[in-house]
Amino acid sequence: MLVVVTERRTRHRGERASEAETIHRDRIEPARASILDSGDADQLARRFKVLSDAGRLRIIYALLEVGEMRVGDIAAAVGSSESATSHQLRQLRDGGLVRSRKVGRSVNYRVADTHVRLLLDVAIEHYLHDHGTAP
Amino acid sequence: MLVVVTERRTRHRGERASEAETIHRDRIEPARASILDSGDADQLARRFKVLSDAGRLRIIYALLEVGEMRVGDIAAAVGSSESATSHQLRQLRDGGLVRSRKVGRSVNYRVADTHVRLLLDVAIEHYLHDHGTAP
């Protein structure tokens, strides 16, 4: 759900008490409207948050390469403990980035869909673009 | 710089001391190679981390709509303090997502390039795809 901002202007503590406060309502309004239109920023942020850990990214790349792996093999591949890896996998799963299926007494994980790779590719491309490194 | 993992298998504390440890080296190696090829996971994670905060996303969307805004107007648009907004803008700037230029005694910020919007669009598309909501 979106939280609609209705106040005219929130005075925050620590700001010097002045009456000048040049409010450019004409500049602010379209921006505010865009925020509402853009969908819930919190949900989008949550999505990026899952990708904002190097360990989780390593897991995703490992899975993208191999296709499907058990938790233990993933842990070995990324050089982390099985417990930490399990915790990370849960976040990836909750975020809809990977899926799992039980095989015997182990659990195999795989990347959920092609959008994940696309998102990573765009992010890397952006980085390369910024730093002038050859793609 | 990439840190190449060379150990055979790191035993982590808390794991039951067993000698079974079925190591599927053939499955792990290609994954590890992929991680190395994919570039530094830490740097990519840092990039996503900048986008993993709702406040920063709101700032970006505000700037995408208006084009260029002063710090004070951005703060008003997203409903945050000027100090907090300034801190956020610094991260966005360090991450190469926005750029600034001084105008009089204020500072105008704008989104750095078109890759930013693309990245956001792909992320949103992915989310919609996952949740079956109509795009």
Added chain:
DNA sequence: TGAATATATGAACATATGTTCATGTATTAC
């Protein structure tokens, strides 16, 4: 059945993160 294996999970702990508050630095206005 009981032991071993594979993974999941929760509490504790250390570290990271974002906001606030106070202050610093430019720049404009008077």
Added chain:
DNA sequence: GTAATACATGAACATATGTTCATATATTCA
């Protein structure tokens, strides 16, 4: 010049996050 404005910045603080460790839950094997 001094005052006011606009933004930046650093320390302090509360909260979030990721790892470890100890268990819990399946599942296979003997």
